[in-house]
Amino acid sequence: MSRSSPPTSDFSKVKQQQKDAWESGDLGMFSKTIVLVSELLCEAVDLRSNQKVLDVAAGTGNTAIAAARRWCDVTAVDFVQGLLEQARRRAEVEAFSISVAQGDAENLPFKDSSFDVVLSTFGSMFAPNQERTAVELLRVCRPGGKVGMTNFPPDSFAGEFFRAMARHAPPPRGIKPSVLWGLEDRLHDLFGAGASSIDLRRRTFFFRYASPQHWLDVFRTYFGPVRSAFQTLDTARAERLSTQLLNVVGHFNQATDGTVVAPCDYVEIVVLKRT
Numbered sequence: 001m002s003r004s005s006p007p008t009s010d011f012s013k014v015k016q017q018q019k020d021a022w023e024s025g026d027l028g029m030f031s032k033t034i035v036l037v038s039e040l041l042c043e044a045v046d047l048r049s050n051q052k053v054l055d056v057a058a059g060t061g062n063t064a065i066a067a068a069r070r071w072c073d074v075t076a077v078d079f080v081q082g083l084l085e086q087a088r089r090r091a092e093v094e095a096f097s098i099s100v101a102q103g104d105a106e107n108l109p110f111k112d113s114s115f116d117v118v119l120s121t122f123g124s125m126f127a128p129n130q131e132r133t134a135v136e137l138l139r140v141c142r143p144g145g146k147v148g149m150t151n152f153p154p155d156s157f158a159g160e161f162f163r164a165m166a167r168h169a170p171p172p173r174g175i176k177p178s179v180l181w182g183l184e185d186r187l188h189d190l191f192g193a194g195a196s197s198i199d200l201r202r203r204t205f206f207f208r209y210a211s212p213q214h215w216l217d218v219f220r221t222y223f224g225p226v227r228s229a230f231q232t233l234d235t236a237r238a239e240r241l242s243t244q245l246l247n248v249v250g251h252f253n254q255a256t257d258g259t260v261v262a263p264c265d266y267v268e269i270v271v272l273k274r275t
């Protein structure tokens, strides 16, 4: 989310910028408010105890821990080591042990067919090389196993939020919008050849905050990509971005008591890998 525009194919530079952004702030402050998404995804893929499960772009471990609560043998992978440490500590608090591995969603550090189920909640969708990421998610899943994802579609709160962010901190040229992962046709392009079925379900979680300003403060303080974007802007531009983000919240907010109750739609996907 930097204003500089690296060449189209320079994914390693893009990824370093993204990694730096995700490292800043404290993603956990946001992630703990959307635990519900991970719990529902674990139900959607119908996890069975003792299955080997990989959580890709796991962050602070919402989905890894949801799988551990179903007695699965869980590994969490993310390119930010500090977030994985938080994931491990959170699991320990619940007396679960999960394995963690630092790694890139586009080049997963596991052998083919290592896992029964591969999951990713609002994570792999941010890797710049979408085709490569889809290949990797399927590669490490065993034939007949499942890949479960949650992704934001373009016509969601998150889609509007990303567009507002991009106006002030444009993504590098040549990077496909992450919200394409929320479209059925695109998912068939990405997974079609390796899948025997792809099931999609549109779901909603709600942002519930004390006020629109509280929502903005939390994102600006803790959510790495937003925090980093604000740090690149002068005062006037930062003011304009704040106003636009508050407009996004205002557009979706259903509460009339001064708080925020804003629906954020997402797509829950279950891919069955071809045998």
Ligand SMILES: C[S@@+](CC[C@H](N)C(=O)[O-])C[C@H]1O[C@@H](n2cnc3c(N)ncnc32)[C@H](O)[C@@H]1O
Pocket: 015, 018, 022, 027, 031, 038, 056, 057, 058, 059, 060, 061, 062, 063, 077, 078, 079, 080, 083, 103, 104, 105, 106, 120, 121, 122, 123, 124, 126, 127, 128
């Ligand atoms: C919105 S957070 C979601 C975290 C977690 N899955 C959750 O549901 O709370 C996005 C995560 O994707 C990770 N990520 C983004 N691009 C990645 C990549 N190419 N490889 C590995 N992790 C990546 C970030 O470090 C961050 O933890």
